[in-house]
Amino acid sequence: MINKNKKNPKILTLIPARLESKRLPRKPLRLIDGVPMIVRVAKRAEKISSGEVIVASGNKEICNILSKQNIKSYLTRSDHKSGTDRIYEVYKKLKNKKFDFIINIQGDLPFFKKELIRKTLSLMNDPNVDIASAVCDLKKDEINDQNIVKARVELDNKNNGFSYDFFRKVDKIKNCFHHIGIYVFNSSSLKKFVNLKPSRLEKKRNLEQMRAIENNMKIKVVKVSENPPSIDTPEDLKKIRLFYRSFSLNNSIKLTKNEGSN
Structure with missing residues (x-):
């Protein structure tokens, strides 16, 4: 329950991400206007969240790309049964920090x-x-x-x-x-x-x-x-790339050329 006497509850936003999607392999690194999807999700979360934002991934490739964008990430085990199980591994690593709420945002929601x-x-x-x-x-x-x-x-x-x-x-x-x-x-x-x-x-x-x-x-x-x-299939990815053109988003996100997947 939210403590109404606490004006600014401490919030942690965690974003699970993995490359092994069956419907859209390497989904987090698929490019949207030249920027990997997971970077867009994390940057969006950083822009509107009042607390810390961390990506939880079982793939070093994802963590390396996020590091170049100054986005915080943790490398997790690769065998988690769900996204929530994955973010909990990260949450446990932050045991010295106390959070009122933990937000789990799926890594395929860039907007x-x-x-x-x-x-x-x-x-x-x-x-x-x-x-x-x-x-x-x-x-x-x-x-x-x-x-x-x-x-x-x-x-x-x-x-x-x-x-x-x-x-x-x-x-x-x-x-x-x-x-x-x-x-x-x-x-x-x-x-x-x-x-x-x-x-x-x-x-x-x-x-x-x-x-x-x-x-x-x-x-x-x-x-x-x-x-x-959200993006689950190649068809969704095509739609999102068109949608991006009409979405009011800070377009200053830059990425080293050729990072990510087409």
């Missing part, structure tokens, strides 16, 4: 906005919340797209609600929303999550959210109006 972070973080005001996240409207043509994770939620009149299931494919759109890859934990809920064994539905659906759901952890989500584009 998220500050409002998304603010609204998701505000859900931690509810003492019943273990994990906070976000959703947006699910389009009809996304129903059968297994690259898009769906959250089933009963929303209240403030567009907040507890999610009780996550899917890759659904038959009906009712109470189903497009899940956005951001999670907020406190130190207790993060530790609890990673100490749980991967659950049956987590392994079946390849969705780490189900580990929390099947162990009665409470995931509260906020519905936001805009969906920050």
Whole structure:
């Protein structure tokens, strides 16, 4: 729960990244206007976050590129079962630092906005919340797209609600929303999550959210109006490169020529 008497809670933002994506190999290093995706995600997080930003990666190549951009990273084990397990390894290395909240932002969200972070973080005001996240409207043509994770939620009149299931494919759109890859934990809920064994539905659906759901952890989500584009496939990458041209972002990010992947 957010301490309302504490004006500036200490926040740590962690971004998991790995090269071994099956749908889009070497995804974090794919170039968007000449800059690797993971650099864009990290720079975006640094721009809008009020705290420390660190990339957690099991690949030296990613860490080396980030180092050249003065972006902090930690080399993790390569065999983690989920992004949250990966960021926890980094969190443990920072045990001498105390954080009120840990934000896990997926490494394929290069254009998220500050409002998304603010609204998701505000859900931690509810003492019943273990994990906070976000959703947006699910389009009809996304129903059968297994690259898009769906959250089933009963929303209240403030567009907040507890999610009780996550899917890759659904038959009906009712109470189903497009899940956005951001999670907020406190130190207790993060530790609890990673100490749980991967659950049956987590392994079946390849969705780490189900580990929390099947162990009665409470995931509260906020519905936001805009969906920050994520990149899972070559088609997504083509779209994001076009989207970049119309996105209002600081274009001063520079990278040594030929770093990253086309």
